[in-house]
Amino acid sequence: MSDQNISVDHDEGARRFVVTVDGREAGYCSYVPRSGDVRDFNHTVVDQAFRGRGLSAPLIQAALDDTREAGLKIHSSCSAVDHFLNKNEEYRDLVA
Known part of the structure; x- marks a missing residue:
């Protein structure tokens, strides 16, 4: 994975965080705003062509950060977000 140019951007209009690899969209983590200043992360997808590269972790981490x-x-x-939270206790304080 280190030889790839990976970035994560927040597409506020689409309510999702998008991970790109070498300038190509590789996946996203979407959310729905809820009352009480809460984001409900409801779907994480990594495109089939990019699976197995460990992209969901940096994607979810960027979304939670x-x-x-x-x-x-x-x-x-x-x-996928639940799995990330179970492995990364330092993010559990974000859970409403």
């Missing part, structure tokens, strides 16, 4: 910086909390109705 942005959420923290915005002073928001999260709800997760996405199994």
Whole structure:
């Protein structure tokens, strides 16, 4: 993965975080705003052509870091985000 140019950007209009590899969209983590300043992360997808490269972790991490910086909390109705939270205790304080 280190030889790839990976970036994650927040597409606020589409309510999702997008991971790109070498300038190509590789996946996204979408959310729905909820009351009480909560983002409900409801779907994470990595395109079939990019699977197996470990992209979901940096994608979800960037989404949660942005959420923290915005002073928001999260709800997760996405199994990939749940899995990430179970492996990364330092993000559990974000759970509403």
